Amino acid sequence: MKELDTLKKWVNESDNIVFFGGAGVSTESGIPDFRSVDGLYHQQYDYPPETILSHTFYRQKTEEFYRFYRAKMLALDAKPNKAHEKLAQWESEGKLKAVITQNIDGLHQAAGSKKVFELHGSVHRNYCEKCGAFYDASYILHSSGVPACEKCGGKIKPDVVLYEEGLDTKTMQGAMEAIHNADILIIGGTSLTVYPAAGLIDYYRGHKLVLINKSVTPMDSRADLLIQGSIGEIFGQL
Numbered sequence: 001m002k003e004l005d006t007l008k009k010w011v012n013e014s015d016n017i018v019f020f021g022g023a024g025v026s027t028e029s030g031i032p033d034f035r036s037v038d039g040l041y042h043q044q045y046d047y048p049p050e051t052i053l054s055h056t057f058y059r060q061k062t063e064e065f066y067r068f069y070r071a072k073m074l075a076l077d078a079k080p081n082k083a084h085e086k087l088a089q090w091e092s093e094g095k096l097k098a099v100i101t102q103n104i105d106g107l108h109q110a111a112g113s114k115k116v117f118e119l120h121g122s123v124h125r126n127y128c129e130k131c132g133a134f135y136d137a138s139y140i141l142h143s144s145g146v147p148a149c150e151k152c153g154g155k156i157k158p159d160v161v162l163y164e165e166g167l168d169t170k171t172m173q174g175a176m177e178a179i180h181n182a183d184i185l186i187i188g189g190t191s192l193t194v195y196p197a198a199g200l201i202d203y204y205r206g207h208k209l210v211l212i213n214k215s216v217t218p219m220d221s222r223a224d225l226l227i228q229g230s231i232g233e234i235f236g237q238l
Helices: 002-013 023-027 039-044 055-060 062-072 082-092 107-111 137-141 169-181 197-203 231-236
Strands: 017-021 096-101 116-118 121-128 156-160 184-188 209-213 225-228
Touching: 002 225, 017 082, 017 169, 055 062, 062 137, 082 096, 082 107, 082 231, 096 169, 116 169, 121 137, 137 156, 169 197, 209 231
Parallel strands: 017 096, 017 184, 096 116, 184 209, 209 225
Antiparallel strands: 121 156
16 A cells, blocks of 8 residues: 555654544544444433533533443443554654544553643543542442542542533643644544644644544545555554
8 A cells, every 4th residue: 555655654754753543543442432323322311422421411410421421431441452552662662752632541551652642631530529539430430320539528520521621721732732843743533523622733834744534534635645444454554
């Protein structure tokens, strides 16, 4: 595949790669994209995922929020795939400067990546809203109803960005700078339709914009290199 050869050449010659990924990077590790609403949701839940995962719903129907969250968002047995592993390898070799992800599963860190900007937070960080005590994802998974703080009894909230909530300013700033300074920007597994995350592409100043996705995106025409296919398979060949 000619495109793959070009990507290999670019990667070999660069020491300033930034990767920006979305749900497609994790679906290959068996984590479903909750946006693809199937019959299952309609059978089990009275509301669409976007409604349940909103700030308003979390406040008003916290127990129902957690029922969905435990069942659908805590895939704690998932393992990193070839894309996660290759990115971690590039970082250890000094080629990759940062990973920017829309995912909240922590799989990049599980693969060994250190510099990860998690735009939408992480299921692995949970805090008591009253005293700030930290709880891991396992605590949330094995709790029932609304998880309560063992220290003060306060309600625990996942450190994930819900609909209606703003992204963390410091994380966004770091992601913008990494993209702005990148030699190669590889974007994979994202439809590039969710803002403000999708707008990050505008900060790239280079001429090696690589788009890897199974389906077309609104940004395809801006890519210097377009590869359609499974991101895990493609990274497995690099």
